[in-house]
Amino acid sequence: DGGITQSPKYLFRKEGQNVTLSCEQNLNHDAMYWYRQDPGQGLRLIYYSQIVNDFQKGDIAEGYSVSREKKESFPLTVTSAQKNPTAFYLCASYGHTEAFFGQGTRLTVV
Amino acid sequence: QKEVEQDPGPLSVPEGAIVSLNCTYSNSAFQYFMWYRQYSRKGPELLMYTYSSGNKEDGRFTAQVDKSSKYISLFIRDSQPSDSATYLCAMSEGYNFNKFYFGSGTKLNVKP
Numbered sequence: 001d002g003g004i005t006q007s008p009k010y011l012f013r014k015e016g017q018n019v020t021l022s023c024e025q026n027l028n029h030d031a032m033y034w035y036r037q038d039p040g041q042g043l044r045l046i047y048y049s050q051i052v053n054d055f056q057k058g059d060i061a062e063g064y065s066v067s068r069e070k071k072e073s074f075p076l077t078v079t080s081a082q083k084n085p086t087a088f089y090l091c092a093s094y095g096h097t098e099a100f101f102g103q104g105t106r107l108t109v110v
Numbered sequence: 111q112k113e114v115e116q117d118p119g120p121l122s123v124p125e126g127a128i129v130s131l132n133c134t135y136s137n138s139a140f141q142y143f144m145w146y147r148q149y150s151r152k153g154p155e156l157l158m159y160t161y162s163s164g165n166k167e168d169g170r171f172t173a174q175v176d177k178s179s180k181y182i183s184l185f186i187r188d189s190q191p192s193d194s195a196t197y198l199c200a201m202s203e204g205y206n207f208n209k210f211y212f213g214s215g216t217k218l219n220v221k222p
Contacts, residue, residue, distance in 0.1 A: 006153075033210075040118060042198070042214030090153055097142045097161070099200065099210050101153035 003027065006091050006102035012110050013078065013085060021076045021105045023091035031094040032074040036060060036087045037104075043090065049074055078107060085109055113137055116199055116213025125222050129186040133199035133213045136180065140201040140211075143175050145184045148196045148215065157197075158184065161204075189220045 004025045013019045025032065031050045035043040045058030049068040063082025068074050078085045086109050091102045116133045123129055131145075141162055146154035158173040160166045160182075166173045172185040182201070186193055199213040 004153075040214070042116075043212045088151070094210065097202070097204055098144060098156055098159055100156070101146075103153045104151070106151065 004091060004093055004100055004102040006089075006105050008105060009103065011105055011107045013107060014110060016080045018077055018079050019107065021078070021089055021091075021107070023074045023076065023102060024072055025074075025091075025093040025100075026072060027093055027095070027100060028071070029093035029095055029100075030071065032068070033092045033094065033099070034058075034064075034066065034074070034076045035090045035092065037090055038087050046076065046089075113211040114199060114201060114213045117216055118214055120217040120219055122219045122221060123189055125189060125191060125220055127189050127220070129184075129189050129193070129218060129220075131184040131186075131197050131199075131216050131218070133182050133201075134180055135182070135201055135211070137201075137203070137211070138177070138180065139203045140177075141204040142202045143173070143182050144200040144210075145171075145173055146198040146200060148198060150195075154198055186218075189218075191220050191222045194218055194220050 007022045033048040034046040044060050047066040049055035065077045089105045092099045114135045143160045145158040147157045148154040160173045163175045163177045170187045174183040196215040196217045198215040202210045
């Protein structure tokens with residue numbers, strides 16, 4: 001089945017740690033996006049990539065980093081510079097007219 | 111002004127009611143309009159997709175686009191408790207590598 005797989009589903013981070021969220025798609029889409037979702041705030045764009053080895057900052061990129069070495073994969077690293085990382089993170093890949101989402105990773109700082 | 115505005119709700123209705131969810135937008139170049147349903151702690155799933163103006167029906171769901179008013183709606187007939195979720199509208203200009211703009215979502219609760 002074609003789709004987007006995010007892992008892990010739940011992730012706990014200690015203060016000062018970097019953590020990496022995985023996003024893999026087999027839809028053969030060029031464009032992949034990372035969003036952060038907080039209660040009552042909708043989707044906020046962190047980073048996006050329109051092609052392999054290229055990516056752009058979104059609206060709230062500070063404290064995050066990404067890589068796009070393969071078309072299928074777009075991992076997001078939440079660095080220790082992100083002061084409020086507790087949130088629900090969604091990865092999406094875009095066809096020409098529709099966005100498809102993964103099931104999300106809930107990150108909690110402990 | 112945000113590109114897409116959506117009433118956050120929450121909207122609470124009895125089972126069997128007709129539900130109307132709405133979004134307004136400011137960019138007249140938007141051509142593709144989508145509605146996503148998101149259950150708690152899950153990723154959004156595509157519910158309806160419409161190109162340009164007009165209506166589209168799929169079972170109990172009807173999507174309506176009025177480009178002249180920059181206004182889109184999702185109607186749910188005979189609403190069920192399983193329809194309880196957050197509904198997000200989304201839209202794009204529709205070109206290659208285009209950007210999608212999302213509403214903030216409306217939380218719907220259908221009471222049995």
